[in-house]
Amino acid sequence: MLTIGNLAKKTGTKVQTIRYYEQIGLMPEPGRTEGGQRRYGDAELDRLSFIRHSRQLGFSLDAIRELLDLSDHPEKSCDEADAIARRQLRQVEQRMARLKALRTELKRMIHECSGGRTADCRVLEVLRDHSECLTEHDDIGA
Amino acid sequence: MLTIGNLAKKTGTKVQTIRYYEQIGLMPEPGRTEGGQRRYGDAELDRLSFIRHSRQLGFSLDAIRELLDLSDHPEKSCDEADAIARRQLRQVEQRMARLKALRTELKRMIHECSGGRTADCRVLEVLRDHSECLTEHDDIGA
DNA sequence: GCTTGAATCTACAGTAGCTAGAGGATGTAA
DNA sequence: TTACATCCTCTAGCTACTGTAGATTCAAGC
Numbered sequence: 001m002l003t004i005g006n007l008a009k010k011t012g013t014k015v016q017t018i019r020y021y022e023q024i025g026l027m028p029e030p031g032r033t034e035g036g037q038r039r040y041g042d043a044e045l046d047r048l049s050f051i052r053h054s055r056q057l058g059f060s061l062d063a064i065r066e067l068l069d070l071s072d073h074p075e076k077s078c079d080e081a082d083a084i085a086r087r088q089l090r091q092v093e094q095r096m097a098r099l100k101a102l103r104t105e106l107k108r109m110i111h112e113c114s115g116g117r118t119a120d121c122r123v124l125e126v127l128r129d130h131s132e133c134l135t136e137h138d139d140i141g142a
Numbered sequence: 143m144l145t146i147g148n149l150a151k152k153t154g155t156k157v158q159t160i161r162y163y164e165q166i167g168l169m170p171e172p173g174r175t176e177g178g179q180r181r182y183g184d185a186e187l188d189r190l191s192f193i194r195h196s197r198q199l200g201f202s203l204d205a206i207r208e209l210l211d212l213s214d215h216p217e218k219s220c221d222e223a224d225a226i227a228r229r230q231l232r233q234v235e236q237r238m239a240r241l242k243a244l245r246t247e248l249k250r251m252i253h254e255c256s257g258g259r260t261a262d263c264r265v266l267e268v269l270r271d272h273s274e275c276l277t278e279h280d281d282i283g284a
Numbered sequence: 285g286c287t288t289g290a291a292t293c294t295a296c297a298g299t300a301g302c303t304a305g306a307g308g309a310t311g312t313a314a
Numbered sequence: 315t316t317a318c319a320t321c322c323t324c325t326a327g328c329t330a331c332t333g334t335a336g337a338t339t340c341a342a343g344c
Contacts, residue, residue, distance in 0.1 A: 089248040106231040177339045
């Protein structure tokens with residue numbers, strides 16, 4: 001039986017975050033000691049690990065909730081999980097493309113920008129320039 | 143002269159977001175009509191475009207503020223811009239690494255998960271499994 | 285010139301996903 | 315049994331927006 005602090009350590013989560021997940025219904029209400037402290041078992045450790053890894057991979061709590069629901073009801077088709085994954089993959093690839101462009105620009109800036117003044121520096125222009133914007137106006141959010 | 147609505151359209155920003163940027167000092171207070179409505183010129187369009195593109199690339203508003211400050215004071219040495227650029231480059235590369243890992247995982251998920259049922263689907267297990275967690279416990283935040 | 289309706293205004297509340305702090309209770313090891 | 319780390323609840327704060335209410339303004343059509 002794990003205390004909330006140990007569960008936190010094992011999963012790299014803050015204690016408050018675990019309580020927050022419980023509050024919003026992502027984690028179940030755990031058993032308690034006589035004195036009212038939370039105690040966790042392996043099932044909860046697995047569930048929290050899943051949540052944390054998903055978060056690290058960029059899933060929103062809503063997407064995670066969807067996946068956990070699938071996991072809780074395995075009779076459903078996998079197509080649903082697949083759709084979620086595909087959605088996330090599209091977002092990930094968009095982000096990577098943008099970051100790649102930025103990285104190129106930052107590298108050039110660092111290279112060219114040695115003892116000059118900001119006025120000669122094109123980084124700001126690059127990101128300001130509309131013509132260099134390929135994937136215009138798509139969403140930012142996770 | 144652009145209305146706030148047209149500026150919003152041109153930059154893919156919500157009207158409220160523009161007002162929010164003004165409120166926190168990222169965007170300057172624009173000129174107003176007699177009736178009190180905001181009117182924007184090209185300088186503001188450029189500035190907002192820069193902000194939006196930077197946000198799309200994952201920069202925090204604070205980082206953007208730094209870059210804009212440099213742009214607003216081109217008499218400063220480029221060393222400062224260089225330092226910021228280097229810092230950002232590090233962040234960008236970290237992000238790309240994480241996204242790359244995610245992309246691999248999502249692709250594998252989609253590949254393995256074809257027409258089966260959730261019970262057979264390893265997506266949930268993969269993310270739950272501690273042993274497959276390589277980059278354990280690193281931060282998530284932007 | 286007048287009307288109409290979309291767009292704007294301010295102000296405030298709500299969202300996601302946490303994070304921090306106060307003030308007090310509990311658990312455990314020496 | 316005492317010290318003190320950890321736990322509890324509750325509340326507030328954070329970033330970066332987003333939405334709503336109710337009033338005002340602008341521009342186009344008649």
